[in-house]
Amino acid sequence: MDHLSNEQKLSNTACTRCASQQCVRFGSNRGGTQRYICKDCGRTFTPDPARRGISEERAEQIKTLIANGHPITKVTRLLKVSPKTVYKVIRSVEQPKVSDQQED
Numbered sequence: 001m002d003h004l005s006n007e008q009k010l011s012n013t014a015c016t017r018c019a020s021q022q023c024v025r026f027g028s029n030r031g032g033t034q035r036y037i038c039k040d041c042g043r044t045f046t047p048d049p050a051r052r053g054i055s056e057e058r059a060e061q062i063k064t065l066i067a068n069g070h071p072i073t074k075v076t077r078l079l080k081v082s083p084k085t086v087y088k089v090i091r092s093v094e095q096p097k098v099s100d101q102q103e104d
């Protein structure tokens, strides 16, 4: 039996970079979302960023519609999302690197 310290309790969360499950809680960001750090590669990440916004599936739908030239107003109506959400998705497409390396 491994005896891990109380705070270093392993979670079922998989690392977003190397898919290792050797991830432990690593505080939370300003929004209160739980963050994790991977013990294998040292990556810090938020395992479920969609929880604060929309699902990846929905984000994909937004990207597809925008890529096909649909106006934002139509996308918001079709998918029942706010314009803010659409803008957020568009930004994430333009800047793919900002997703999970937000160091405080």
Ligand SMILES: [Zn+2]
Residues within 6 Å of the ligand: 015, 016, 017, 018, 019, 020, 038, 039, 040, 041, 042, 043
């Ligand atoms: Zn990792």
